[in-house]
Amino acid sequence: MIRAFVFSAMFAATGWSAANPVANQDYRCVYAPKAKGDIVDAEHCASSDAAGHIHLKRKHLLALDFDRHGLASININGGWYYVRQDGRLAPVMAMDNWAEPFADGLARSPVGSKIGFINRNLALVIPARYDGALPFEHGRAEVCIDCKLVPDGEHFRYVGGRWACIDRHGHERGPFRPDRSAGDVCGNDG
Secondary structure (H helix, E strand, O other): OHHHHHHHHOOOOOOOOOEOOOOOOEEEEEEOEOOOOOOEEEEEEEEEOOOOEEEEOHHHHHHEOOOOOOEEEEEEOOEEEEEEOOOOEEEEOEEOOEEOOOEOOEEEEEEOOEEEEEOOOOOEEEEEEEOEEOOOEOOEEEEEEOOEEEEEOOEEEEEOOEEEEEEOOOOEOOOOEOOOOOOOOHHHOO
């Protein structure tokens, strides 16, 4: 059952990096407000600074529904982010048309064309060096190099590449191998 879930829900398209080369651009946001009303779809809710980093406007930051970890999810211009109450943002992958939930305290985070993992402080604790990755489960995650994300019905899946299993510190539990594929790497690595 876990594998069916992995292949049906795990592979949504990646978001984009929090640094954007266009300065002072206004962005559209979609989020769940703490008032528990309808989903908010707001124009001009965020902007970028001269370095291209995105900043959420205060009125929208205050309206977010933060969880017990002090985080809220928000879609900014089509990409999903987690945001802290102090306004710090980190991009995350999408799952089932929403921000991917944290698994084992980590979430996949796209940086450019690579994927790493952030913790709940929104720090990139496993560097973005993978072309593909599955969420952590039981302290391990499957990651790939040279794999491609391809459409599979209404979802996406990874194909090809070389796969390995990593632990929560980013240590590889064995070499990257081409004879493995998504969904069967960590269970077979011992």
